[in-house]
Amino acid sequence: MLDEELVKLYKGGDVQSFNLIYERYKNTVKYFARNLYLLGADNDDLLQEGMLGLVEAVNTYKEGESSFKTYANLCIKSKLYS
Secondary structure: OOHHHHHHHHHOOOHHHHHHHHHHHHHHHHHHHHOOOOOOOOHHHHHHHHHHHHHHHHHHOOOOOOOHHHHHHHHHHHHHHO
């Protein structure tokens, strides 16, 4: 199933579809977090911020503007850098 379909299902109330999105993107979040170093920051804090970016992406994605993958990557990076 495509990411965009999973997001649509989640917005329709299917909580399990978010779990599938999480599984698909957890390594992406880990990759971005691992490449970012913040003085005094814990890696777990960075992972948590990246996951918040993923949640934001799922909740604010608008179908047809871009692929979900591109949008999710942008949201994750933005959350990590902010």
